[in-house]
Amino acid sequence: MKYKTVPALPDARISTIGFGCWSLGAGSGWRDSDDAESIATVHKAIDCGVTFFDTAPVYGFHGSETLLGKALAGRRDQIFLASKCGLLWDDSRTTRRDLSYQAVIADVEGSLGRLGTDHLDLLQLHWPDHATPLEETARALRRLLDEGKIGAVGVTNYSVADTLALARLVPVSTYQGLYNMLERNTDSYHAIPLEYQAEREILPLCLERGMAFLPYSPLFQGLLTGRFNADSKFGSNDIRSANPKLAGDGYRRYVAVVDELRPIAREAGVSMTHLALAWLCRNPAVTSVLCGAHRPDQIADNAAAADVELSETTLNDIREVLETNNL
Numbered sequence: 665m666k667y668k669t670v671p672a673l674p675d676a677r678i679s680t681i682g683f684g685c686w687s688l689g690a691g692s693g694w695r696d697s698d699d700a701e702s703i704a705t706v707h708k709a710i711d712c713g714v715t716f717f718d719t720a721p722v723y724g725f726h727g728s729e730t731l732l733g734k735a736l737a738g739r740r741d742q743i744f745l746a747s748k749c750g751l752l753w754d755d756s757r758t759t760r761r762d763l764s765y766q767a768v769i770a771d772v773e774g775s776l777g778r779l780g781t782d783h784l785d786l787l788q789l790h791w792p793d794h795a796t797p798l799e800e801t802a803r804a805l806r807r808l809l810d811e812g813k814i815g816a817v818g819v820t821n822y823s824v825a826d827t828l829a830l831a832r833l834v835p836v837s838t839y840q841g842l843y844n845m846l847e848r849n850t851d852s853y854h855a856i857p858l859e860y861q862a863e864r865e866i867l868p869l870c871l872e873r874g875m876a877f878l879p880y881s882p883l884f885q886g887l888l889t890g891r892f893n894a895d896s897k898f899g900s901n902d903i904r905s906a907n908p909k910l911a912g913d914g915y916r917r918y919v920a921v922v923d924e925l926r927p928i929a930r931e932a933g934v935s936m937t938h939l940a941l942a943w944l945c946r947n948p949a950v951t952s953v954l955c956g957a958h959r960p961d962q963i964a965d966n967a968a969a970a971d972v973e974l975s976e977t978t979l980n981d982i983r984e985v986l987e988t989n990n991l
């Protein structure tokens with residue numbers, strides 16, 4: 665494993681491969697996740713030197729945090745623990761954004777209970793809530809920082825303008841956004857319009873301000889592992905069945921690009937998964953690549969990508985394929 669520190673989090677030793685915990689636990693919404701296997705995956709991640717763990721109340725509708733809390737018993741101090749706030753849901757599990765003062769405080773109190781800890785190392789605002797003034801959200805964040813219940817604040821899926829506006833009210837240390845080889849400046853996630861372009865806007869912003877950049881869906885939900893083909897289908901119990909980019913002609917075009925990347929991985933002597941993750945890790949703006957995994961062998965494989973170095977030739981070959989395909 666390799667580690668990075670960033671000026672905005674000077675005391676944190678952050679593994680370049682992080683663990684995105686959305687798929688932890690039965691009922692996560694990711695096909696066949698299983699509690700015992702999820703706990704073993706968390707332990708394997710720690711054993712492989714992964715320090716950055718990313719979860720959220722909404723993942724598995726409390727399931728991810730509850731499972732992670734169980735798995736971290738006695739090992740909490742070995743990791744940098746990040747959760748989120750601001751996504752609530754109703755009885756039918758339809759989500760809505762709420763970053764009001766009360767909602768932020770209540771979210772964090774709930775997360776601390778489920779995770780079995782007295783503080784989060786990082787609290788991230790999950791999606792912008794344009795109905796709540798930033799000043800109100802910032803008031804809750806300042807209270808949580810003062811009380812020591814959170815160590816730092818981050819945003820995810822924010823525009824540059826809103827990130828900077830919030831940073832004028834409270835220190836913003838991290839940015840988490842959708843970024844992988846095939847989605848470098850994409851405009852949507854699961855049909856939700858995005859208010860940022862990751863490579864063009866956010867990476868330079870993070871470098872300039874000394875903030876951590878945390879790419880999510882680094883494997884394009886598994887597509888960049890090279891395991892899928894044009895006929896792959898996702899079950900109705902799999903969150904990926906709700907991603908329009910993984911269906912129809914658009915999906916087939918992405919699969920064709922992965923097929924063009926395969927020989928580059930072969931030539932470099934690495935797997936497709938390692939090609940995709942090492943391509944992210946080598947970027948100076950990228951701090952911790954938030955890989956999802958639901959089995960110990962997957963997180964061990966992902967962790968090993970931290971030590972893969974890609975040559976200039978390989979990076980040029982990748983660039984050519986992406987540019988030829990307008991990606």
Ligand SMILES: NC(=O)c1ccc[n+]([C@@H]2O[C@H](COP(=O)([O-])OP(=O)(O)OC[C@H]3O[C@@H](n4cnc5c(N)ncnc54)[C@H](OP(=O)(O)O)[C@@H]3O)[C@@H](O)[C@H]2O)c1
Nearest residue numbers: 684685686820880881882883884885886889955956962965
């Ligand atoms: N801030 C946000 O709005 C936001 C949004 C989405 C995600 N996230 C964060 O980002 C994390 C990761 O994103 P993600 O889960 O969407 O996508 P991802 O990391 O791109 O893909 C995860 C999937 O790839 C497959 N996989 C992972 N490692 C593998 C390996 N070594 N070999 C073969 N297959 C492998 C697994 O698929 P199978 O299940 O098919 O085995 C796994 O479920 C989430 O857990 C969450 O923490 C944040």
